[in-house]
Amino acid sequence: xxxxxxxxxxxxxxxxxxxxxxxxxxxxxxxxxxxxxxxxxxxxxxxxxxxxxxxxxxxxxxxxxxxxxxxxxxxxxxxxxxxxxxxxxxxxxxxxxxxxxxxxxxxxxxxxxxxxxxxxxxxxxxxxxxxxxxxxxxxxxxxxxxxxxxxxxxxxxxxxxxxxxxxxxxxxxxxxxxxxxxxxxxxxxxxxxxxxxxxxxxxxxxxxxxxxxxxxxxxxxxx
Amino acid sequence: xxxxxxxxxxxxxxxxxxxxxxxxxxxxxxxxxxxxxxxxxxxxxxxxxxxxxxxxxxxxxxxxxxxxxxxxxxxxxxxxxxxxxxxxxxxxxxxxxxxxxxxxxxxxxxxxxxxxxxxxxxxxxxxxxxxxxxxxxxxxxxxxxxxxxxxxxxxxxxxxxxxxxxxxxxxxxxxxxxxxxxxxxxxxxxxxxxxxxxxxxxxxxxxxxxxxxxxxxxxxxxxxxxxxxxxxxxxxxxxxxxxxxxxxx
Ligand SMILES: Nc1ncnc2c1ncn2[C@@H]1O[C@H](COP(=O)(O)OP(=O)(O)OP(=O)(O)O)[C@@H](O)[C@H]1O
Ligand SMILES: [Mg+2]
Numbered sequence: 351x352x353x354x355x356x357x358x359x360x361x362x363x364x365x366x367x368x369x370x371x372x373x374x375x376x377x378x379x380x381x382x383x384x385x386x387x388x389x390x391x392x393x394x395x396x397x398x399x400x401x402x403x404x405x406x407x408x409x410x411x412x413x414x415x416x417x418x419x420x421x422x423x424x425x426x427x428x429x430x431x432x433x434x435x436x437x438x439x440x441x442x443x444x445x446x447x448x449x450x451x452x453x454x455x456x457x458x459x460x461x462x463x464x465x466x467x468x469x470x471x472x473x474x475x476x477x478x479x480x481x482x483x484x485x486x487x488x489x490x491x492x493x494x495x496x497x498x499x500x501x502x503x504x505x506x507x508x509x510x511x512x513x514x515x516x517x518x519x520x521x522x523x524x525x526x527x528x529x530x531x532x533x534x535x536x537x538x539x540x541x542x543x544x545x546x547x548x549x550x551x552x553x554x555x556x557x558x559x560x561x562x563x564x565x566x567x568x569x570x571x572x573x
Numbered sequence: 574x575x576x577x578x579x580x581x582x583x584x585x586x587x588x589x590x591x592x593x594x595x596x597x598x599x600x601x602x603x604x605x606x607x608x609x610x611x612x613x614x615x616x617x618x619x620x621x622x623x624x625x626x627x628x629x630x631x632x633x634x635x636x637x638x639x640x641x642x643x644x645x646x647x648x649x650x651x652x653x654x655x656x657x658x659x660x661x662x663x664x665x666x667x668x669x670x671x672x673x674x675x676x677x678x679x680x681x682x683x684x685x686x687x688x689x690x691x692x693x694x695x696x697x698x699x700x701x702x703x704x705x706x707x708x709x710x711x712x713x714x715x716x717x718x719x720x721x722x723x724x725x726x727x728x729x730x731x732x733x734x735x736x737x738x739x740x741x742x743x744x745x746x747x748x749x750x751x752x753x754x755x756x757x758x759x760x761x762x763x764x765x766x767x768x769x770x771x772x773x774x775x776x777x778x779x780x781x782x783x784x785x786x787x788x789x790x791x792x793x794x795x796x797x798x799x800x801x802x803x804x805x806x807x808x809x810x811x812x813x814x815x816x817x818x819x820x821x822x
């Protein structure tokens with residue numbers, strides 16, 4: 351019983367990192383994804399081409415490999431001491447995790463946003479233009495709110511995947527929940543820590559589903 | 574005084590020339606009806622006048638401001654951004670399929686541009702909105718969303734939205750084509766009332782009886798040219814092509 355209690359508290363300690371990776375990745379990858387989507391639709395063929403390659407590489411290679419590259423790249427390529435890259439209280443291994451996750455998820459979000467933006471009828475742009483809205487006003491007032499509604503189910507999918515993907519941070523020895531569970535399991539010679547961790551992940555995703563369902567309902571006032 | 578002057582308008586999509594030298598003048602308070610077979614270039618003409626398409630050559634003057642002109646050397650140049658914005662505040666366009674903003678209430682559809690483009694206060698915008706909705710028989714629908722309205726009601730909102738900036742000229746591209754006959758008559762009545770108030774309008778329509786009644790001038794377009802125009806070309810067509818077209822109605 352004492353074992354279960356300490357398993358619980360130690361996993362909760364790892365949960366802080368899991369949540370940190372989760373929220374910071376969303377914070378950075380969603381705006382970045384929007385920017386990448388705009389780049390992908392750019393009339394400038396060089397910009398559009400580069401962005402296309404970026405998306406293709408991000409989606410076509412394992413996230414784990416990307417994390418390793420972001421982490422070890424500065425050292426092996428530029429000879430930078432990794433300890434020098436710490437950001438305030440955050441070790442570079444955590445910073446690299448956030449960078450890797452954000453770059454990767456931005457690519458997925460970008461494709462979702464692009465599909466959403468391109469599904470908007472041209473009449474919405476034309477009506478906005480006639481009424482005198484600027485390009486920025488048209489995008490933020492007319493187009494984006496409707497796109498958000500259209501892409502919400504796909505975004506929910508990505509967000510749920512992200513919760514589970516946070517466990518990949520173990521390759522950089524970030525002591526998030528999965529790493530903690532693994533360490534506990536081998537110390538206790540028991541699968542209990544894994545089961546408890548599984549419950550944590552499942553509850554997190556349950557909460558996300560509830561929130562996203564509410565959001566969908568809230569936007570359900572129009573078609 | 575003319576509110577719209579289109580001179581020698583040419584418009585091509587790639588190698589396809591859709592407008593082949595159109596001259597059209599609309600005077601203040603005049604209602605111009607444009608009729609003609611499908612593919613004749615009616616929508617394209619309206620879209621050029623309303624800045625949705627760029628012309629290949631010619632000259633367009635709206636409410637005294639030159640939108641675009643072609644110099645003697647053949648260079649076609651549009652006006653600067655600031656003037657463009659000014660010109661866009663002087664006309665309205667009513668689309669066949671309304672193009673209302675579905676995520677906005679009726680009120681916001683009408684007031685959004687007043688507030689954020691024309692910098693009116695919310696109170697002022699609301700007042701304009703209430704007045705227009707009352708006039709169009711939609712006073713009780715201010716807080717409804719477009720998806721909960723009939724096609725006819727949606728078209729009324731889109732007319733209100735276009736009227737909100739108090740435009741000098743209003744363009745309609747087949748405003749009743751997406752509506753069933755019952756709803757059509759309601760919208761035609763609204764346009765008739767606007768005509769009685771001396772609103773300057775250009776209306777593309779397939780409703781011949783309506784066009785004949787409401788328009789001061791009728792324009793028959795086919796193959797990218799104006800075949801003939803005049804106050805009574807529906808009752809007394811002179812050109813064989815016009816007669817042939819009207820025989821279908
Ligand atoms: N964006 C475009 N690209 C290429 N061709 C176009 C485009 N828009 C219109 N056209 C062509 O221009 C011609 C005129 O079209 P337009 O829509 O102006 O005709 P219309 O008189 O409005 O016909 P309808 O009565 O069917 O609405 C047609 O041949 C059409 O295919
Ligand atoms: Mg048309």
